[in-house]
Amino acid sequence: MNYSEHSLSFVFFLSSMKVELRDIQKYFGPVHANDGVTLTVEPGTLHGLLGENGAGKSTLMKVLSGFLSPDRGEILLDGKVVRFHSPTEAVALGVGMLHQDPLDFPALRVIDNFLLGSPREFLLDRKRHKSRLNELADRFGFRFDPEARVFDLSIGERQQLEIVRLLALGANVLILDEPTTAISAQQRENLFDALYQLTKEGKTVIFVSHKLGEVKSLCSKVTVLAHGKVTGEAATDCPTEELVKMMFGQALTVGKRCEMNLGEPILELQDLTLSDWRLEVKGLSLKVRAGEVVGFAGLEGSGQELFLRGCAGLLKPSTGRIRIAHQDMTGRPYRDFIEAGVGYMPAGRLEEGLIEGMTLAEHMALTERNPPFFIDWAMTEEKTSQRIEAFNIKGQPTTLVEGLSGGNQQRTLLSLLPPQPKLLLMEHPTRGLDMESTEYIWRLLQARTQQGTAILFTSSDPEELLDRSDHILIFFAGKVRMMDTCGASLFHLGELIGGKGFE
Amino acid sequence: MLALFLSAAILMMLSASPLDAFSLILSGAFGSWAKLAYVMTAWAPVLLCSAGLLITFAAGLWNIGIEGQVVMGAVFATGLMRILQDSVPPSAVLMLAALAGLSGGALWGMLVGGLRRYGNVNEIFGGLGLNFIAGSLTVYLVLGPWKRPGIGSTSGTEPFPPSLWLPPFRDFQASPIEIILGLIAIASVAIALRGTHFGLQLRAIGKNVKAAFLKGIAVDRNIFLSFGLCGALAGLTGWILIVGTSARHNLYPLISSGYGYLAILVVLLANLKALWSVPISFFFAAISMGSLQLPLQRQLDSSLGGVIQGMLVLSILVIHGIRSRWLRREG
Numbered sequence: 001m002n003y004s005e006h007s008l009s010f011v012f013f014l015s016s017m018k019v020e021l022r023d024i025q026k027y028f029g030p031v032h033a034n035d036g037v038t039l040t041v042e043p044g045t046l047h048g049l050l051g052e053n054g055a056g057k058s059t060l061m062k063v064l065s066g067f068l069s070p071d072r073g074e075i076l077l078d079g080k081v082v083r084f085h086s087p088t089e090a091v092a093l094g095v096g097m098l099h100q101d102p103l104d105f106p107a108l109r110v111i112d113n114f115l116l117g118s119p120r121e122f123l124l125d126r127k128r129h130k131s132r133l134n135e136l137a138d139r140f141g142f143r144f145d146p147e148a149r150v151f152d153l154s155i156g157e158r159q160q161l162e163i164v165r166l167l168a169l170g171a172n173v174l175i176l177d178e179p180t181t182a183i184s185a186q187q188r189e190n191l192f193d194a195l196y197q198l199t200k201e202g203k204t205v206i207f208v209s210h211k212l213g214e215v216k217s218l219c220s221k222v223t224v225l226a227h228g229k230v231t232g233e234a235a236t237d238c239p240t241e242e243l244v245k246m247m248f249g250q251a252l253t254v255g256k257r258c259e260m261n262l263g264e265p266i267l268e269l270q271d272l273t274l275s276d277w278r279l280e281v282k283g284l285s286l287k288v289r290a291g292e293v294v295g296f297a298g299l300e301g302s303g304q305e306l307f308l309r310g311c312a313g314l315l316k317p318s319t320g321r322i323r324i325a326h327q328d329m330t331g332r333p334y335r336d337f338i339e340a341g342v343g344y345m346p347a348g349r350l351e352e353g354l355i356e357g358m359t360l361a362e363h364m365a366l367t368e369r370n371p372p373f374f375i376d377w378a379m380t381e382e383k384t385s386q387r388i389e390a391f392n393i394k395g396q397p398t399t400l401v402e403g404l405s406g407g408n409q410q411r412t413l414l415s416l417l418p419p420q421p422k423l424l425l426m427e428h429p430t431r432g433l434d435m436e437s438t439e440y441i442w443r444l445l446q447a448r449t450q451q452g453t454a455i456l457f458t459s460s461d462p463e464e465l466l467d468r469s470d471h472i473l474i475f476f477a478g479k480v481r482m483m484d485t486c487g488a489s490l491f492h493l494g495e496l497i498g499g500k501g502f503e
Numbered sequence: 504m505l506a507l508f509l510s511a512a513i514l515m516m517l518s519a520s521p522l523d524a525f526s527l528i529l530s531g532a533f534g535s536w537a538k539l540a541y542v543m544t545a546w547a548p549v550l551l552c553s554a555g556l557l558i559t560f561a562a563g564l565w566n567i568g569i570e571g572q573v574v575m576g577a578v579f580a581t582g583l584m585r586i587l588q589d590s591v592p593p594s595a596v597l598m599l600a601a602l603a604g605l606s607g608g609a610l611w612g613m614l615v616g617g618l619r620r621y622g623n624v625n626e627i628f629g630g631l632g633l634n635f636i637a638g639s640l641t642v643y644l645v646l647g648p649w650k651r652p653g654i655g656s657t658s659g660t661e662p663f664p665p666s667l668w669l670p671p672f673r674d675f676q677a678s679p680i681e682i683i684l685g686l687i688a689i690a691s692v693a694i695a696l697r698g699t700h701f702g703l704q705l706r707a708i709g710k711n712v713k714a715a716f717l718k719g720i721a722v723d724r725n726i727f728l729s730f731g732l733c734g735a736l737a738g739l740t741g742w743i744l745i746v747g748t749s750a751r752h753n754l755y756p757l758i759s760s761g762y763g764y765l766a767i768l769v770v771l772l773a774n775l776k777a778l779w780s781v782p783i784s785f786f787f788a789a790i791s792m793g794s795l796q797l798p799l800q801r802q803l804d805s806s807l808g809g810v811i812q813g814m815l816v817l818s819i820l821v822i823h824g825i826r827s828r829w830l831r832r833e834g
């Protein structure tokens with residue numbers, strides 16, 4: 001068959017597609033990410049998938065788009081059971097997914113990205129493909145220069161390119177995973193218009209988000225996930241309170257940390273602006289005192305990591321000033337921050353925190369400041385044994401860190417921090433840990449705060465945030481709001497995480 | 504075993520008896536005192552280069568540029584000796600030349616580190632480029648400013664007088680100084696990697712740069728230093744290739760003779776273990792020297808020794824790779 005006719009047929013003569021997921025189960029080790037999810041998306045509709053961080057939305061959508069294979073359960077497209085072994089197969093059968101961070105090739109040109117994954121042609125007719133790209137872009141009100149390099153494009157434009165690419169490959173079902181985290185208001189308008197246009201042409205769109213407002217205004221129907229399970233399904237005209245309850249449960253957790261017995265300011269931020277390639281957090285001012293615990297809430301990638309890395313001296317702010325214990329640290333190198341008593345604990349324990357292939361004692365020796373030339377192994381081992389005991393680590397000084405369980409790795413990371421840090425910056429300090437380990441970690445941390453350490457931490461567990469922090473900073477697409485936890489309810493936090501008051 | 508089998512297969516293809524060839528290599532290496540001495544003179548450079556590479560490999564760096572560092576060591580040593588040979592006593596000249604070699608190699612090594620740090624050039628490409636530059640420089644020197652009086656030929660500069668040679672050990676045509684230097688280098692590197700904070704930090708960088716940086720280790724400085732140290736040892740090798748007992752005692756193109764590359768194979772085969780690289784480098788030196796007998800006695804090319812060495816490393820790496828894959832599936 002002639003390729004161009006083929007491509008025209010799937011671009012212009014559309015068939016709507018019904019999507020059904022039945023009893024999808026997916027484990028990651030001990031984590032049950034999807035626990036029997038059953039979901040039906042009617043053809044030609046805009047369907048919302050709502051849920052908190054870690055509710056299992058992305059996992060479910062990765063299963064549907066062929067990135068992950070389910071441990072159990074089946075996927076039906078138009079009533080037929082299908083099995084994908086790769087995203088390519090999923091796209092061939094009509095399901096395409098747009099990831100939170102675009103999976104494209106920044107070094108290549110727009111047109112090359114567009115052609116990636118197209119059915120194979122030995123020689124590319126670039127002229128014809130360019131006009132095909134422009135035609136598709138025009139239909140949805142997008143505008144590209146086919147010869148531009150992708151890294152010169154904004155995140156919003158890269159999403160648009162990805163949408164057009166998936167459509168050209170024949171996607172009838174389009175999944176968008178948190179598409180509005182890092183794009184401008186104008187681009188969001190464009191995106192929503194395009195999504196309406198898509199459903200008008202008969203495409204099925206699944207819109208994954210934790211933003212209540214967006215889902216309510218955009219979608220006709222919404223499914224809510226929490227802890228890997230479907231907790232509700234509703235038409236989007238149902239009241240917001242109902243949706244919040246479905247997302248966060250009925251639990252009446254209320255912040256209990258009310259006694260404020262705080263000391264000197266440890267961290268002072270003045271009008272700080274931080275940015276990386278996808279996001280900018282602007283005009284942050286904050287004062288954290290000795291002994292204070294501040295939790296960071298919000299969808300992952302909404303600016304929390306930027307903020308922590310900025311405070312750790314790993315990311316230089318473009319404007320504003322950082323003071324630590326009254327000392328101006330703006331623009332100083334990371335090592336100066338360490339000297340000033342800042343401890344940074346990254347989320348990836350074996351990726352950034354610990355060094356695979358090295359023992360606990362070797363880690364201990366590495367943390368020594370201004371060491372002598374030779375290592376005193378006997379002393380190091382003794383010191384390691386002391387820490388092992390103090391932090392209740394199940395291991396020996398000679399144990400390799402990768403042989404430890406997650407909870408023990410986390411305790412090891414804590415044990416390696418200087419004993420009296422002024423400021424602790426932690427990404428997900430208890431992620432993936434069981435209740436007992438979590439409790440133990442927090443006991444250790446709270447002992448530190450009693451001695452005047454200030455703690456900033458991110459977490460995707462709203463209950464943990466309410467329980468453990470004095471204040472919560474809510475991040476929403478690069479914007480930040482502060483909330484007092486004393487007496488605040490989970491419901492209230494849920495509303496803020498969902499975007500109330502940001503728009 | 505796999506390596507032996509594969510090399511045997513290749514020999515068979517060349518219609519030669521494998522057993523015959525292997526025994527020739529052995530007798531070529533150990534058949535007489537003179538031959539053994541020859542092996543020793545090849546062993547010392549491989550030992551020194553291996554010691555240097557253990558440092559860069561520990562930091563996770565591929566110092567392909569080691570060949571150029573050997574060459575620059577030889578160039579610096581030669582240059583200094585040409586200047587001082589008529590005015591300073593020979594033993595002092597030898598010592599100073601060793602220092603010149605060290606610094607020449609270190610300079611070339613740190614250049615690789617600098618290119619990586621400030622020019623964002625991967626050390627493999629930077630090293631390769633600098634190897635070519637070092638090679639061209641010797642050709643220029645040999646044919647240009649340092650050419651022999653009267654004749655300009657690529658066979659090298661005017662040889663140095665025997666007073667500027669490392670003394671042989673009685674009749675044994677290999678100076679113990681070379682071997683001792685090599686063994687000292689390996690031993691110090693082994694101790695440094697295991698027992699000093701510098702070595703520990705290098706290993707941490709090699710295993711996980713991100714985590715090492717977050718722990719406050721000065722990653723850039725340590726990488727720079729490791730290139731410098733490796734280069735220095737390579738430079739010392741260059742000096743030995745000029746003043747060694749069985750050396751040609753002059754600077755000539757391709758003076759590094761592939762010892763640096765050979766040392767890369769040694770360190771890979773030793774799986775970055777310092778002590779293992781001692782016997783392995785000896786073995787490799789023996790194969791290299793022994794295979795020189797092949798063309799003399801049979802119509803086989805001496806490059807067969809290189810084939811055997813390459814096969815050995817490849818089969819070990821393949822077996823290692825398959826085993827770790829298998830272990831992962833089990834685990």
